[in-house]
């Protein structure tokens with residue numbers, strides 16, 4: 001029989017969060033940036049079952065338990081975003097056949113991944129996608145195309161799609177993601193009615209050559225600046241799991257902060273078979289959650305999105321991550337399938353959050369809720385093996 005009095009408190013069990021984490025939380029509540037050492041401490045605190053790097057609970061860089069980190073980041077998230085979750089929906093306007101060689105990308109030059117390849121969707125098809133997404137609670141639609149950057153004709157096509165969306169849905173935000181921008185292209189997207197431009201930095205400057213040789217980290221920074229100068233809301237984030245160190249993850253977070261993005265997607269590598277990063281498996285759910293918390297402390301009042309790969313890498317910690325991130329993609333990604341939208345809508349509601357820009361009940365379900373228990377027909381009392 002279990003002795004309820006037994007169970008020695010392990011290090012930190014009774015001591016609450018370490019002082020540095022409380023100070024970091026207070027700083028973020030005042031929109032002040034963390035120090036590099038604080039950002040690293042968020043990433044490096046060990047899981048409960050691992051030996052920790054720091055000293056005991058009273059020492060300066062004592063490890064912080066995961067739930068203490070989440071609780072601190074959640075206070076910051078609540079201060080600036082309340083219980084709201086913003087849903088974004090991706091439309092891949094042109095898929096595959098890219099000439100660039102980004103090692104993480106299923107659409108890269110010579111891709112053997114078997115992903116869909118097609119040329120530009122027509123404006124009315126894009127607008128129809130946006131209508132569906134809006135009916136499911138999305139408040140931003142992201143129009144994406146593969147390639148190094150758009151031609152003038154591509155800008156015209158996308159401008160037409162933006163116009164078609166906005167004529168049906170004037171309140172929906174439209175973000176465009178077309179790669180590196182040439183002179184004047186951001187201005188033309190702005191004139192067409194686009195609200196935002198996405199271009200991720202992806203990884204630290206000193207890791208960039210490891211993931212891509214056909215363009216540079218500086219090229220990417222320049223495009224984010226170009227978009228912001230044109231009045232487009234800058235969206236720029238990362239992909240975790242590209243071989244980066246803790247220091248490099250902090251580096252890219254701080255590089256992003258210099259660009260003053262309005263939203264920061266945190267992607268988690270989906271190692272597509274047929275890409276150079278096939279089989280890379282560096283991420284654990286806890287590391288992903290700590291990284292989201294680190295980004296929240298670096299960007300207290302900026303949209304932080306748990307983006308592509310969240311299902312694969314955060315796994316059962318996704319509802320906990322909603323207490324840190326305030327945004328996610330609904331439905332499918334550019335070349336891979338996401339969770340059924342109702343699963344994510346239920347997750348948002350079950351965790352006590354509400355959809356941004358959506359009043360009243362949740363969007364209508366795709367189908368009837370399945371509330372009937374499944375009668376057990378296996379295991380004891382049957383000839384079939386148990387579900388163990």
Ligand code: SF4
Nearest residue numbers: 098100102105108146
């Ligand atoms: S430029 Fe974009 S589409 Fe092309 S390989 Fe890189 S990430 Fe993929």
